[in-house]
Amino acid sequence: MDDEQTPVVERTTSSADDTAAIRELVAAAERFQSDVDRFIALHTVDTMIVNIAGRRVLGRENLRRAMQQALDSPLAKVLTTTAIDDIRFLHRDVAIVSCTKHVSDQRESTSEENAGAALPSTGRLAYVVVRERDGWRIASAQTTPIKDA
Numbered sequence: 001m002d003d004e005q006t007p008v009v010e011r012t013t014s015s016a017d018d019t020a021a022i023r024e025l026v027a028a029a030e031r032f033q034s035d036v037d038r039f040i041a042l043h044t045v046d047t048m049i050v051n052i053a054g055r056r057v058l059g060r061e062n063l064r065r066a067m068q069q070a071l072d073s074p075l076a077k078v079l080t081t082t083a084i085d086d087i088r089f090l091h092r093d094v095a096i097v098s099c100t101k102h103v104s105d106q107r108e109s110t111s112e113e114n115a116g117a118a119l120p121s122t123g124r125l126a127y128v129v130v131r132e133r134d135g136w137r138i139a140s141a142q143t144t145p146i147k148d149a
Contacts, residue, residue: 018136022087022095022129025136030082034071040064043138044130050142052103052123077106082125093131101125101143122146 025042032038040060043049049057057066070076086098101123128140 018089018092018095018131019087021136022097023084025129025138026082026084026097026099026127029138030080033080034076036064036067036071039067044132047138048140052101052119052143052145074107078119079104079106095129095136097127097129099125099127119145 029039029042032042040063043060043063045060046058047060047063049063051057055066057063081102081104083100083102084097085100087095088098089095103119103121103123105119105121123143123145125141125143127138129136130139131137
């Protein structure tokens with residue numbers, strides 16, 4: 001493929017307000033990880049999520065159901081913290097947010113239900129966030145586990 005055929009992605013700069021709003025969105029996703037209604041409100045209607053265990057969920061209502069099931073199970077004792085590593089604006093209304101996710105798994109390891117279900121303690125989290133009429137929302141999130149050393 002020569003230079004004339006290579007697709008060009010125009011990267012734009014953002015305002016400090018956009019960057020701050022995206023940082024707040026990521027912080028809210030962490031803060032509301034155990035509050036279904038508040039967490040779901042942070043996502044677009046057609047959101048796509050792949051969690052650290054590889055489960056893919058398509059759509060906000062499916063995410064609501066999956067999250068409620070998780071919070072009604074021992075997974076409620078798995079909490080995460082997120083550190084933003086980078087924010088890149090692909091368009092004035094679209095950004096990719098690269099994060100490092102730290103997992104605190106407080107489930108009882110002796111439980112039969114949890115046998116063989118150990119989660120990695122860290123992962124790389126990538127968000128695609130979009131600006132909607134009322135603010136920034138998560139359109140996609142994918143976490144790739146980092147193998148523990």
